[in-house]
Amino acid sequence: MVAPPSIVFPPMTVPLDPDLRLNDPADPVAVEATTWFVRLRDQGAGPSDRAAFDAWLQADSAHGTAYADVEALWAGLDGATFPVAVSEPGAGGGLESLRRRTLLSRRAMAAAAALVLTVGVSLPSLATHLATDAQTGVGQSRSLTLADGSLAVLDADSAIAVDIAADRRDVRLLRGRVWVQAAHEARPFRVHVGPAAVRDIGTAFEVSRYGDAGTVAVTEGSVELTLADGPALPLVAGQAARFDRGGAVFAGSAAGTRPAWVPDPTDGQGASPARLRFVDAPLSEVLADLQRHGAGRILVTDAALKRRRITGTVDPAQPRVALNAVLARVDARVDRVGPFVVVRPKSRRGSDEDR
Incomplete structure (x- = not known):
């Protein structure tokens, strides 16, 4: 199957289709x-x-x-x-x-x-x-310093478990996304997510979890991404990879020294507002990120629709506007039922193209 071309939209400039406008919280x-x-x-x-x-x-x-x-x-x-x-x-x-x-x-x-x-x-x-050492709620973020001096920044609706001992430094990403700036020392530093482990080699990097799949983006230094007993995939600053139980592949790039959603304390009040950036990402991952930022509990009924690729930048502070902007580009419609946001194709044409 040939992947469809990525759908690119400019940041927050897409006119809203009235049919895509979501209601306020569930009636x-x-x-x-x-x-x-x-x-x-x-x-x-x-x-x-x-x-x-x-x-x-x-x-x-x-x-x-x-x-x-x-x-x-x-x-x-x-x-x-x-x-x-x-x-x-x-x-x-x-x-x-x-x-x-x-x-x-x-x-x-x-x-x-x-x-x-x-x-x-x-x-x-x-x-x-119960297993969490640090977590955030929907729409929240949090920065914390680990016992070894490493910096961890949690994105919205994320959770980590931390195990720092005499011979190791292990962080397990239970859900969501974390950006880590690892302290330089002899003990190995790893972030575990689903079937994968990301080993730090003097670096800063971001890891996102989507069930048993995920992404890694390196912003400084380098890392090694391994799955089970397979060979390590080296990644250096500016590179990103996508993985699941079937393996890992290079995916896009990681620009800058920090992800767009991570605040920079050195910028003071002049810091740029947080953004979510997607590069050739499947719609399923984009919607998972928007859900964590408050777009609602999102269900997608069409497998082909989930595979549509998205490239663009949205404002996580306006998750429903961002959701509208994304769905306007994939021929999708939205229905709200109770607490759920159900996403379906407007027509079968877009889905048939992806098969």
């Missing part, structure tokens, strides 16, 4: 409608549930409209599957056993949606929280 009625949709499809639903649902419908005409919207959107998913991390009962491996990727059917996704809507937390996120 409570839409959340209720989504909850009823999930509840009525549970195998344990009975006459009392149906009676309560009928009463809810009759209480307000807006309820029926919202429920019809949920039904119509769900029918349009066409059996799409979505990757989520689930716990594997009885499995060893601690945190990693919780991060096994599983494809859920629409029915299983409904159960997951019910859990999110009712308790607002998932098992993987709870496990990540």
Whole structure:
């Protein structure tokens, strides 16, 4: 399969298609409608549930409209599957056993949606929280100095676990993105993410995680990227690589001494505002970054759409405007259902080109 050409858009200058404008945070009625949709499809639903649902419908005409919207959107998913991390009962491996990727059917996704809507937390996120030494929330960033003097800057909705001992310095990226400026000393410094390890060789570098895949971008010095027992891929300042369990490849470049999203304390109040820069990145990664910055819980129903390539710069302080700008270039439409932002192709033409 030949990858489609990268779609390039100028920073924040794309006119917004009215059809792409997102609503403000989820309407409570839409959340209720989504909850009823999930509840009525549970195998344990009975006459009392149906009676309560009928009463809810009759209480307000807006309820029926919202429920019809949920039904119509769900029918349009066409059996799409979505990757989520689930716990594997009885499995060893601690945190990693919780991060096994599983494809859920629409029915299983409904159960997951019910859990999110009712308790607002998932098992993987709870496990990540328990294993975390430092983390950030959606739309937040944080700089911290590690015990060895290294600087770590966490991007939005990111988490790391740190293990610094007499013979090693290990950082595990549990989610999101981190930029590290490693202190120079004899102990090896590594950042672990999914199947990969990035070994510092006197440098500063950025690592991003997307499930069991990720990216590395070197801003100073050099690193070695290794997967399992495979050979090391050397990267020097200005180079970037993309990896998954299948291997690693060079991908784009890393400009400057710091990523665009990392603030420079030496710039004072004249510092440039943070930006998210994408170079030939798949849409799935772009949307994951925007979700971490507050664009909403994003689900993409079309595999070909996820593979579309994006090059451009957006403002993370305006995540929904940025989302609109990106989706306007890939022939996509947005629907909001409860807490979810569902992205679908406007037409099949764009998807067919990617197959």
